[in-house]
Amino acid sequence: MAAVLQVRRESLQVLLWQRAQEPHARRWSLPGGRLRDDEDVEASIRRQLAEKVDVRKLAHVEQLAVFSAPDRVPGGRIVASAFLGLIPCDVDPEVPEDTAWYPVDNLPDTAFDHEAIVRRAQGRLRAKLSYTNLGFALAPPEFTISALRGLYSAALGYRVAATNLQRVLSRRGLLEPTGHTSPPGPSGGRPAALFRFTGHGMLVTDPFAVLRPPSKGSGVDVR
Amino acid sequence: MAAVLQVRRESLQVLLWQRAQEPHARRWSLPGGRLRDDEDVEASIRRQLAEKVDVRKLAHVEQLAVFSAPDRVPGGRIVASAFLGLIPCDVDPEVPEDTAWYPVDNLPDTAFDHEAIVRRAQGRLRAKLSYTNLGFALAPPEFTISALRGLYSAALGYRVAATNLQRVLSRRGLLEPTGHTSPPGPSGGRPAALFRFTGHGMLVTDPFAVLRPPSKGSGVDVR
DNA sequence: ACAAAAGTGTTTTTAATACACCCATGG
DNA sequence: CCATGGGTGTATTAAAAACACTTTTGT
Numbered sequence: 001m002a003a004v005l006q007v008r009r010e011s012l013q014v015l016l017w018q019r020a021q022e023p024h025a026r027r028w029s030l031p032g033g034r035l036r037d038d039e040d041v042e043a044s045i046r047r048q049l050a051e052k053v054d055v056r057k058l059a060h061v062e063q064l065a066v067f068s069a070p071d072r073v074p075g076g077r078i079v080a081s082a083f084l085g086l087i088p089c090d091v092d093p094e095v096p097e098d099t100a101w102y103p104v105d106n107l108p109d110t111a112f113d114h115e116a117i118v119r120r121a122q123g124r125l126r127a128k129l130s131y132t133n134l135g136f137a138l139a140p141p142e143f144t145i146s147a148l149r150g151l152y153s154a155a156l157g158y159r160v161a162a163t164n165l166q167r168v169l170s171r172r173g174l175l176e177p178t179g180h181t182s183p184p185g186p187s188g189g190r191p192a193a194l195f196r197f198t199g200h201g202m203l204v205t206d207p208f209a210v211l212r213p214p215s216k217g218s219g220v221d222v223r
Numbered sequence: 224m225a226a227v228l229q230v231r232r233e234s235l236q237v238l239l240w241q242r243a244q245e246p247h248a249r250r251w252s253l254p255g256g257r258l259r260d261d262e263d264v265e266a267s268i269r270r271q272l273a274e275k276v277d278v279r280k281l282a283h284v285e286q287l288a289v290f291s292a293p294d295r296v297p298g299g300r301i302v303a304s305a306f307l308g309l310i311p312c313d314v315d316p317e318v319p320e321d322t323a324w325y326p327v328d329n330l331p332d333t334a335f336d337h338e339a340i341v342r343r344a345q346g347r348l349r350a351k352l353s354y355t356n357l358g359f360a361l362a363p364p365e366f367t368i369s370a371l372r373g374l375y376s377a378a379l380g381y382r383v384a385a386t387n388l389q390r391v392l393s394r395r396g397l398l399e400p401t402g403h404t405s406p407p408g409p410s411g412g413r414p415a416a417l418f419r420f421t422g423h424g425m426l427v428t429d430p431f432a433v434l435r436p437p438s439k440g441s442g443v444d445v446r
Numbered sequence: 447a448c449a450a451a452a453g454t455g456t457t458t459t460t461a462a463t464a465c466a467c468c469c470a471t472g473g
Numbered sequence: 474c475c476a477t478g479g480g481t482g483t484a485t486t487a488a489a490a491a492c493a494c495t496t497t498t499g500t
Contacts, residue, residue: 037300040291063288066304068263077260081289127430146479163480164463171461188472189478207350369452386453387490394488411499412451 001032001067001114002045002083003121004053007138007154008101012125014118015052016108017099023074024111028102030118032080041081049085053093059137060086060202064120072113084121089151090140105157126156131206133174136197144182144192172205174198224255224290224337225268225306226344227276230361230377231324235348237341238275239331240322246297247334251325253341255303264304272308276316282360283309283425287343295336307344312374313363328380349379354429356397359420367405367415395428397421 004015016028033048035041041063046055064082072078087093095101102108104122107115128134129152138151149162169175176198181191227238239251256271258264264286269278287305295301310316318324325331327345330338351357352375361374372385392398399421404414 035291035302038293040293041289041302042291065286066264066289068258068304070261070263079258079264081291144479161463163465166480168462184471184478186472187477188470189476190470190480192479367452384490386492389453391489407451407498409499410450411497412449413453413497415452 001030001080001117002049002061002085003030003064003118004049004058004085004087005104005121005125005155006087006101007089007151010150010154011103011105012122012154012157013101013103014107014121015095015099016102016110017052017096019111020098027111028100028108028114029111030082030114031099035081042083045081045083045085052095052099053087057087057091057093058085059088059200060084060134062124062202064117064124067113067117069113080117082117082120084124086125086134086137088140089138128202129155131204133169133172133197133199133203133205135169135174136200137202139197142178142180142194142196144194146192148195174205224253224303224340225272225284225308226253226287226341227272227281227308227310228327228344228348228378229310229324230312230374233373233377234326234328235345235377235380236324237327237330237344238318238322239325239333240275240319242334243321250334251323251331251337252334253305253337254322258304265306268304268306268308275318275322276310280310280314280316281308282311282423283307283357285347285425287340287347290336290340292336303340305340305343307347309348309357309360311363312361351425352378354427356395356420356422356426356428358392358397359423360425362420365401365403365417365419367417369415371418397428 006013006015015031017031019025019027019029031048031052032045035044036047039047042061046058046061049055049058062084064084066079066081068077068079070077072080104118107118110118125134135148135152138155139148143151145162145166149160149165152160152165166175174197175195178194178196180194182194184191229236229238238254240254242248242250242252254271254275255268258267259270262270265284269281269284272278272281285307287307289302289304291300291302293300295303327341330341333341348357358371358375361378362371366374368385368389372383372388375383375388389398397420398418401417401419403417405417407414
């Protein structure tokens with residue numbers, strides 16, 4: 001079970017497919033499937049997703065939690081390992097007929113406990129945008145600061161100031177200018193500088209919100 | 224599979240039991256067992272743990288991650304859902320013969336991938352001590368600030384200043400004085416005031432390390 | 447009185463948000 | 474030349490770390 005998220009048309013959306021069979025026929029569910037004996041859960045979810053989207057487009061995949069209530073699926077208990085997947089906003093992967101993107105804030109009738117899984121994915125993304133470099137997984141290879149602001153705003157659900165976003169990410173060394181610029185729109189304006197993320201692969205940049213270790217002293221000893 | 228942690232004698236320790244049978248006989252492993260059809264994974268781990276410790280002593284239990292590498296256990300793949308459990312430092316639960324507490328920084332020869340699970344548990348605890356009220360799960364019902372400092376220091380692995388700890392937790396409304404005091408030790412000193420945590424049950428107190436929503440404006444609208 | 451531990455008041459540091467203003471381009 | 478975004482510089486705010494100093498006890 002994976003909640004694959006992407007910022008599309010200014011809103012955070014999730015990839016759902018419509019069930020054909022009972023139980024919960026015609027309701028929308030997260031892509032997933034059974035685990036094989038020769039793969040771990042992450043390999044499995046990547047294999048399942050390969051049927052829906054080009055998995056090379058997935059910029060980030062991580063575990064969320066196990067959902068295991070005995071009655072979560074009617075007729076025999078199924079344990080689901082839930083994942084979060086992220087796709088950069090510049091790609092529009094081909095998806096099969098029976099799948100569609102839905103805004104996470106306006107979900108259709110969902111199957112089983114899949115709405116809870118989407119909420120979990122959304123919460124995880126929100127949190128990690130604050131203390132990791134996970135923005136790289138939402139953004140295209142090159143972007144303007146205001147485009148990045150749009151991505152963060154959509155994912156976080158509140159307006160982010162472009163100037164502060166740039167400074168926070170720059171201070172952490174996550175952003176670097178490409179040297180290129182983007183031409184202004186039809187109504188004019190100064191051309192925007194293009195940036196890229198300095199690294200791919202998730203990195204925790206702000207591990208201790210508080211109770212940070214003392215700055216003086218070697219820091220190796222305890223107590 | 225659960226890493227049950229407790230601060231014992233100034234160090235963060237984990238409860239391990241020594242395997243009698245092959246594979247990995249005589250190596251130390253985390254308590255756990257098979258999931259039944261009528262329970263979810265948390266109910267299951269609590270049932271498994273009941274065989275080792277009085278589960279009423281567990282102040283907090285949470286999921287860590289699924290460990291599912293096909294070869295993690297020799298002879299047939301076993302998927303493990305790993306948990307973190309916390310026991311307040313004032314209780315010394317009875318444990319069976321074949322189990323023992325070990326400092327997480329000085330583990331014995333461990334079975335399977337259990338060392339990785341302990342590392343994960345340690346990391347999770349460290350992180351959550353910073354941005355949640357999880358300290359309540361390590362502390363006794365009443366404690367002095369310096370006792371609490373000892374707990375945080377042991378769990379975090381670096382020295383925490385008592386005065387700053389008190390101020391951080393107080394500002395967040397997590398601490399309240401009980402009105403009682405603790406008598407000083409044999410060498411004298413001012414008697415220490417006793418405190419308690421205001422709430423039990425985990426609470427996130429510092430959700431946005433950075434990129435916090437704008438303080439002005441209602442905060443409900445996007446972009 | 448003095449040592450020891452607890453607790454308070456104050457300063458310093460850090461890192462974010464807020465805001466005013468300057469810049470570059472298209473019409 | 475002015476409207477429209479982009480970008481920079483500076484002030485403000487917030488919260489934690491660091492440290493000096495006072496308080497309360499036992500011996």
